[in-house]
Amino acid sequence: ETGVTQTPRHLVMGMTNKKSLKCEQHLGHNAMYWYKQSAKKPLELMFVYNFKEQTENNSVPSRFSPECPNSSHLFLHLHTLQPEDSALYLCASSQGQGATNEKLFFGSGTQLSVL
């Protein structure tokens, strides 16, 4: 148990669907992250929230919309996705973005398939 919980673990959706991924951390951290892992590619940073404020948007298409209502919860709202968006979406948390020698704690991820 890493202290970061993601739901659902698996999601299959059509290109016209709207769905949301949920992440919750029980570690008392102040920063939360969304990463995308596609097959045979490095982890790609998508969004960062630090103390509920979005601090990074790594040129992510608008069909991905993050929401961070508090430091413990993070959502990724999905709308009109493309098949190439199929990937493992990982949530992570850390003490606070930019802290020296920062370590990330990851959830188990949501395996997304877009048909």
Place this chain on the structure above:
Amino acid sequence: DQQVKQNSPSLSVQEGRISILNCDYTNSMFDYFLWYKKYPAEGPTFLISISSIKDKNEDGRFTVFLNKSAKHLSLHIVPSQPGDSAVYFCAASARNAGNMLTFGGGTRLMVKP
């Protein structure tokens, strides 16, 4: 362009022998390096790290070596165990870039009994 590269996508090692996983980086401003381990259907978990002021850090069977002049780090696992079979990601960060982690593509380690 990838700033952190793991050029070997996979590695197979016999149980009890040494596993050496390699990682190269291009950004000379990176000053903190980490290794993460990932099992299937799970998120990456932190394994070991090293600061640029050191050239070696050891934790049990795991040792990370840093060669700053070559911009190269390696993870040594000895002795390797079947439970070490996983994907290993190298990551690096720089204080002048807000300490955001940049990940390599991963190396799949298979330890055969």
